[in-house]
Amino acid sequence: MGEVMEENQKLRMHLDRVMKEYRALQMQFHDMVQQEPNKSSSTISTHRETGEPELVSLSLGMSSSDGKKDDHFSRKTHGKEKVDNDDDDKEVLALGLDCKFELPKYQENEPSPTPSLEASSGEVKEEEGGKTWPPKNSLKNVRNEEDEVSQQNSVKRARVSVRVRCDTPTMNDGCQWRKYGQKTAKGNPCPRAYYRCTVAPNCPVRKQVQRYAEDMSILTTTYEGTHNHPLPISATAMASTTSAAASMLISGSTTSTSGLSPSVASILSSASFNGLNFYLSDNTKPTPIYLPNSSLSSSSSCPTITLDLTTSSNASSHPSKLGSFPPRSYSTIQNLNFSSLESNALPLSWSNGVLGYGTQAQPYNKNQNIGSLNFGRQLQEAHYQSYLQKNNSISNSSTQQSLPADTLAAATKAITSDPSFQSALAAALTSIIGPGTSSTARVLGSQTAADESGHNLKLIDQSFPILSSFPPSTSTVNKCTSTFLSSSNPPSSANSQPGSLMFLSPSLSFPTPNNNSTSNVRLH
DNA sequence: CGTGTTTGACCAGCGC
DNA sequence: GCGCTGGTCAAACACG
Numbered sequence: 371m372g373e374v375m376e377e378n379q380k381l382r383m384h385l386d387r388v389m390k391e392y393r394a395l396q397m398q399f400h401d402m403v404q405q406e407p408n409k410s411s412s413t414i415s416t417h418r419e420t421g422e423p424e425l426v427s428l429s430l431g432m433s434s435s436d437g438k439k440d441d442h443f444s445r446k447t448h449g450k451e452k453v454d455n456d457d458d459d460k461e462v463l464a465l466g467l468d469c470k471f472e473l474p475k476y477q478e479n480e481p482s483p484t485p486s487l488e489a490s491s492g493e494v495k496e497e498e499g500g501k502t503w504p505p506k507n508s509l510k511n512v513r514n515e516e517d518e519v520s521q522q523n524s525v526k527r528a529r530v531s532v533r534v535r536c537d538t539p540t541m542n543d544g545c546q547w548r549k550y551g552q553k554t555a556k557g558n559p560c561p562r563a564y565y566r567c568t569v570a571p572n573c574p575v576r577k578q579v580q581r582y583a584e585d586m587s588i589l590t591t592t593y594e595g596t597h598n599h600p601l602p603i604s605a606t607a608m609a610s611t612t613s614a615a616a617s618m619l620i621s622g623s624t625t626s627t628s629g630l631s632p633s634v635a636s637i638l639s640s641a642s643f644n645g646l647n648f649y650l651s652d653n654t655k656p657t658p659i660y661l662p663n664s665s666l667s668s669s670s671s672c673p674t675i676t677l678d679l680t681t682s683s684n685a686s687s688h689p690s691k692l693g694s695f696p697p698r699s700y701s702t703i704q705n706l707n708f709s710s711l712e713s714n715a716l717p718l719s720w721s722n723g724v725l726g727y728g729t730q731a732q733p734y735n736k737n738q739n740i741g742s743l744n745f746g747r748q749l750q751e752a753h754y755q756s757y758l759q760k761n762n763s764i765s766n767s768s769t770q771q772s773l774p775a776d777t778l779a780a781a782t783k784a785i786t787s788d789p790s791f792q793s794a795l796a797a798a799l800t801s802i803i804g805p806g807t808s809s810t811a812r813v814l815g816s817q818t819a820a821d822e823s824g825h826n827l828k829l830i831d832q833s834f835p836i837l838s839s840f841p842p843s844t845s846t847v848n849k850c851t852s853t854f855l856s857s858s859n860p861p862s863s864a865n866s867q868p869g870s871l872m873f874l875s876p877s878l879s880f881p882t883p884n885n886n887s888t889s890n891v892r893l894h
Numbered sequence: 895c896g897t898g899t900t901t902g903a904c905c906a907g908c909g910c
Numbered sequence: 911g912c913g914c915t916g917g918t919c920a921a922a923c924a925c926g
Contacts, residue, residue, distance in 0.1 A: 549899055551918060564917070568898090578917095 529594045530612035531676040536589035540579050543591070544605025545569055547577065559583050570599035575609075588680050615675045 534541055540563075547565035554561045562580040567573040575595040582588055593612040601609050 548897085550920095552900075553916065553918095556915065562916090576917095 528616040529592050529674040530615040531590055531592040531674055532608070532612075532679065533588060533590045533676060534679040535587045537587065539563075540565070541589055541591050543608040544602055545575075545597075545609070555580070560586070567597060569597070569601065569605075573598055590676075592674070611677065615677065 532541065532543075540547070546568045548568040549563055549565050551564035552561050553564070558580065560581040560583055562578055565577045565579065567575040567577075573595075575593065575597050577594065578590075578592040580590050580592075582590070593608075596613055596616070597609055
């Protein structure tokens with residue numbers, strides 16, 4: 371207890387320091403935005419003016435640059451190609467602090483993503499009215515004619531599918547579910563199971579669980595609806611993800627560009643950072659949202675976004691990014707953990723979104739910063755396991771759960787203080803941010819001195835969030851759980867509120883990059 | 895006895 | 911109108 375309290379105090383100190391830095395940087399960023407008031411919104415307006423209303427800009431207050439790649443992106447996405455990272459891709463760094471400067475837009479001009487979701491998904495109306503769930507036929511009554519025209523294609527509820535490798539019948543996502551039906555769908559001998567949330571009596575959330583004959587180990591869970599009740603902490607990650615993804619989907623199909631940023635940013639930052647693949651399928655018109663490793667499909671009857679946790683595309687398709695690390699199959703499912711997403715030495719600010727970074731997925735790039743952030747994550751894990759193996763404390767990831775806490779703490783401390791780890795992470799982040807962005811690559815805390823070239827990369831010692839990447843050291847963990855969202859969130863955050871979605875952002879807090887600096891970088 | 899699962903019936907949407 | 915399909919209902923059943 372004493373050690374824990376001591377560590378807690380250290381964490382608090384780190385947190386305070388980080389908060390101060392964050393506020394300072396936020397103020398700095400705000401000043402910059404005020405100095406260039408039109409720059410942040412130029413992306414969206416430009417796209418609209420140039421006759422590309424479908425082009426979804428994930429701008430979070432940062433500006434875009436190159437218009438040539440715009441066409442390239444459009445071709446890519448419209449062609450339903452998997453947006454892959456090619457060697458000749460340049461990476462335009464575009465990191466914002468968060469979406470705070472974008473939020474007023476929704477309030478002033480357009481409905482926010484969440485209201486959009488509520489307006490287009492009947493269950494949310496039911497939540498307010500207290501009726502029973504599937505009010506499919508009540509949707510049309512609440513729309514004016516313009517909305518009917520503009521949102522006609524999004525009447526159907528948005529769904530979020532999570533695909534994982536799982537041996538158990540269902541994926542443990544922290545919620546309580548009751549099976550209410552089973553059906554064998556056409557073309558798939560494996561039956562589809564229907565579940566509804568039983569945490570609250572009238573919770574509208576339902577999910578479908580299905581396997582595929584092609585690969586019985588892959589479990590696809592499709593979530594639908596928004597929880598109308600507080601969720602256990604262990605369930606907030608998944609609920610938040612689905613909510614954010616649904617918001618992204620709805621807003622993407624209804625309000626085009628400007629309605630996307632917060633939810634898209636959250637889902638992007640949460641998922642892309644953890645190596646998820648996105649697949650958008652919308653029976654409406656395909657919305658060319660630029661996502662890492664994304665592809666578009668119009669096969670589904672309902673707009674669906676799929677979080678694919680079965681592959682590690684960055685590790686497999688971009689081995690060069692791994693640097694000296696072997697491009698081994700780094701499947702996130704090995705550490706899946708939806709059942710126990712407690713704090714895990716995760717600083718509070720990381721989970722409540724204060725430090726969430728806003729990632730701007732430039733629509734012009736095939737390859738961009740998000741994937742590289744994922745690289746950073748994998749770097750951490752690789753180093754972590756490397757360290758553990760080096761010390762004979764652990765032989766593989768499957769036994770990590772049984773590690774005593776002090777071992778983990780010691781390992782974490784050793785890793786984070788390991789110069790090779792720091793240098794590798796510094797290289798990764800430098801490659802993201804660019805060497806010319808002085809004072810912009812600070813991560814957290816202060817232990818490593820900034821170098822002369824302006825890398826200024828600092829690592830925090832014991833509170834470095836590497837532990838959050840791993841399952842807790844206690845209890846047995848369901849095989850089908852995931853740490854892809856390691857943040858612990860207040861239960862109310864499960865409801866899709868624009869601001870609350872940012873907690874999905876993982877831990878790195880990037881100040882605004884210097885526009886004049888080297889923002890186009892390659893990851894090699 | 896309460897809770898959850900199973901499973902056939904039922905309903906609505908859609909295409910022909 | 912008809913058949914197919916996905917989704918839901920609810921009675922029967924299982925289990926602790």
